[in-house]
Amino acid sequence: MTHPQGTDLEYDVLIIGSGAAGLSAALRLADTLRVAVMSKGPLHEGCTFYAQGGISAVFDRHDSFDSHAADTLDAGAGLNHPDAVRMTVEGAPDAIRWLSELGVPFTRRSESGRSGEYHLTREGGHSHRRVVHAADATGRDVETTLIARAREHHGISLLENHIAVDLITARKLGAAGDDRVLGAYVLDRSSDRVITIAARTVVLATGGASKVYLYTSNPDGASGDGIAMAWRAGCRVANMEFMQFHPTVLYEPRAKAFLISEALRGEGARLQLPDGTRFMQRFDPRGDLAPRDIVARAIDHEMKRLGIDCVYLDISHRPADFIREHFPNIHARCLSLGYDMTREPIPVVPAAHYTCGGVVTDLHGRSDIEGLYAIGEVACTGLHGANRMASNSLLECLIFAKAAAADIHARHASSHPATRALPSWDDSQVSDSDEEIVVTHNWAELRRFMWDYVGIVRSSKRLRRALSRVDLLLAEIDEYYRHFRIGNNLVELRNLALVAKLIIVSALARHESRGLHFTLDFPEADPTLEQCDTLLAPDLTQPGLPPQVVSPAAKTPGDP
Structure with a gap:
């Protein structure tokens, strides 16, 4: 039995994902286009909300774009795309000012003669203080501000508790001509019904895939949906081997993983073994402020070498008032679990944190399929290379949301591809699961x-x-x-x-x-x-995962 043609909802732009990337793009598009933002659960329940550290941007007079770019390139270990790096670091100050104008309450300096300037902290891999933050809950304040602005905007429809199942493309429908995106099949979780959403443009802002690992700092929704849907639709992906493990997640078997911001180490926190011995200097001259990949491997090495469950992070040598003022949320969470970080070290372990690879895009966020964009963690823009530097993630969301929005505006102004009747989801041949x-x-x-x-x-x-x-x-x-x-x-x-x-x-x-x-x-x-x-690169003529097209080529151990 074939269902009749039918579209449940129709928009100019469908944005799948409601974090910093998706909401920023929506706010930049909705004055002239009909925009829908879709989230798997409540709007705020994504990685942006839980980001603690901040957003890197050059504001200090001793800092420079060249320095920010050099640090990013160094962290990326030779795989960054310099044009993506330069575009991102040079756009950072304006992105911060845009968020401030929307109402994000960034922490300001209070020193004599400097009142009103952004307070800047430092994190691993950075050679200067350049991390703008809102205490230790930057992501929460960014996300709640963007949600508030989106709820106020008459041009934005917010679809909570909707999970995308697959993209609809011209190729999948057997249409002649160039392939382009036409919309998506979406599971409405409130009714358990799959609906059809037509859109002239689809923006993937679904985040990463760290939930693929047993231990992760990410919320439950980080299941790689956008990457998988784009691959099935025919898009290339790149650098998926580079999955970042955050070095310091609170080790507490009684509670869900809780991230301990890198900003603690930026303010002097020290990694140490159970006997109080510091160890990072043995692995890198930058010590506790080495890039995340180095710190995570060092911790993993020490845990395996000594057979211990965790290492410790100690900031108790700083004044208690300083700790409570700069890290109020981390302090409160640790205290609720019985750890007073003003008096004692706290136990930490690495956990999966960030997907550096993803859907291949250009500097406008365009993917291999006409009308399909990918922005934020779901995309591989070339910014991060082989390792993301701390606090460049929210920045990437903001920069590429702006670039994608500008490109979408230009394309809608120059041409208006007509939407077409789309087939309804066909579940006539399936049954309810008993397994x-x-x-x-x-x-x-x-x-x-x-x-x-x-x-x-x-x-x-x-x-x-x-x-x-x-x-x-x-x-x-x-x-x-x-x-x-x-x-x-x-x-x-x-x-x-x-x-x-x-x-x-x-x-x-x-x-x-x-x-x-x-x-x-x-x-x-x-x-x-x-x-x-x-x-x-997917070969859509063959079932299953097709052969890869791989740039690196070298002999495996034992090859002649």
């Missing part, structure tokens, strides 16, 4: 073997073991997807498993250690692979 345990089991298995085999330290053997397991899971998930009505957990699991394979294939292809990708089989960086992104 939900399959989804639960596969979810747990996926995240466990990704942590064990594709984590901070990798090897070719571990990666091949993970690849064989993910292929089995993908086959099971596909079978389940074809026979049962979908729900939120199945949609996320399907996306996570696909993204997991993209990560594994990319990691196997990079025969060196660089940035966030460290493998025991190739422990040194290969200088011939600088500026070599790992590109994967």
Whole structure:
């Protein structure tokens, strides 16, 4: 039985994701276009809300764009795209001023003669104080301000509790001519019904995929949805092997993972072993302020060497009033769990934090498919290279949201591709599941073997073991997807498993250690692979994950 043609909702621009990237783009588009912003749960429940540290921007008179760019390039280990870096750092001050005008309450300086200026802190990888912040809850204040402005805007429709299932493209409908995006199938979680949304332009602002790991600082929605949907639609992805592990997440088995901002180390906090010995200087001359990949590997090394569950972060040597003033939320959260950071070290471990790779885009946020944009963590713009520097993430959201909005405005002004009748979602051949345990089991298995085999330290053997397991899971998930009505957990699991394979294939292809990708089989960086992104391109004529198109090429251990 074929359902009749039918579109439930129609917009000029459909933005999938309601974090800093999605909401910023919406606010820049909605004066002249009909815009919808869609979120999987409540609008605020994404990674932006939980970002603590701040947004990097040059405001100090001793700092410069050249210095910010140089630090970003150094952290990215030779894989950044210089044009993306330059565009981002030079646009940062205006992005901060735009947020201030919207009402974000950034912390200001109070010193004599400097009152009113932004208070700047410093984080790992930065050579100057350049992190603008709102106490230690910058993401929360940015997100709540953007949501408030979006709710006030008559041109923005807010669709909460909606999860995108797949993109609708001309190619998928068998239309002649160039492929372009036409909309999306979306699960309305309030009714468990899949609706059809038509849009002339679709913007992916869905965030990253750190939920693919057992331990992560991210909220539950970070399941790689945008990356997976774009891949299935025909977009290339790049640098998926570079998954960032934040060095300091509170180690507390009784509670959900809680990020301990890098800004603590910027203000003098020290990493130490259980006996109080400091160790970071043995791994990098920058010590506790080394880039995140170095710090995370150092902690992982010490935990394995000593057989300990965690290391410790100590800022108790700073005045108690200073700690409470600068880190009120972290202090309160730790205190609620029995740790007084004004008096004692707190236990920390690394956890999956940020996806540096993603959907390949240009500097306007355009993907390989006409009308489809990707901005924020879902995209690979070339800004981060092999490792994201602290507090460049929210900045990227703001800069590329502005660039994408400008490009969308220009394209809508020059041409108005007509929307067409889209087919309704066909679930006439499926039934309700009586085996939900399959989804639960596969979810747990996926995240466990990704942590064990594709984590901070990798090897070719571990990666091949993970690849064989993910292929089995993908086959099971596909079978389940074809026979049962979908729900939120199945949609996320399907996306996570696909993204997991993209990560594994990319990691196997990079025969060196660089940035966030460290493998025991190739422990040194290969200088011939600088500026070599790992590109994967789907072959839409074949089922399953097609062969990769990979820039890096080197011999594997034991090859002749």
